[in-house]
Amino acid sequence: xxxxxxxxxxxxxxxxMAIPHSWKVSVRPRSGMSAKTNIRIANAPGTIDxxxxxxxxxxxxxxxxxxxxICTGDRIAQFMLAPVIETSFxxxxxLSDSDRGEGGFGSSGK
Numbered sequence: 559x560x561x562x563x564x565x566x567x568x569x570x571x572x573x574x575m576a577i578p579h580s581w582k583v584s585v586r587p588r589s590g591m592s593a594k595t596n597i598r599i600a601n602a603p604g605t606i607d608x609x610x611x612x613x614x615x616x617x618x619x620x621x622x623x624x625x626x627x628i629c630t631g632d633r634i635a636q637f638m639l640a641p642v643i644e645t646s647f648x649x650x651x652x653l654s655d656s657d658r659g660e661g662g663f664g665s666s667g668k
Contacts, residue, residue, distance in 0.1 A: 568615035568616070580642050583610070591635075
């Protein structure tokens with residue numbers, strides 16, 4: 559697959575997987591790819607849930623000015639299997655106070 563400069567493509571993997579209920583697979587970048595190339599995993603971490611049974615594709619973006627060629631067997635991403643924690647939510651009219659108060663992002667310290 560050729561990834562043109564400043565473009566995003568889905569790279570087919572040829573892989574399908576049957577993920578057990580209550581589990582997920584995260585698609586994550588490989589640190590070497592991020593450090594040594596201009597290829598980035600566009601939606602990192604991507605999530606594959608138990609209901610997805612089609613071929614896995616890796617969404618990559620080339621942030622560089624030159625085309626990048628991905629060949630069969632290149633290791634461009636990695637999978638991580640993890641349990642899905644099922645929970646329920648309760649709607650409330652207000653939240654309890656915190657040390658941060660109304661400060662927002664970056665207001666909790668150095």
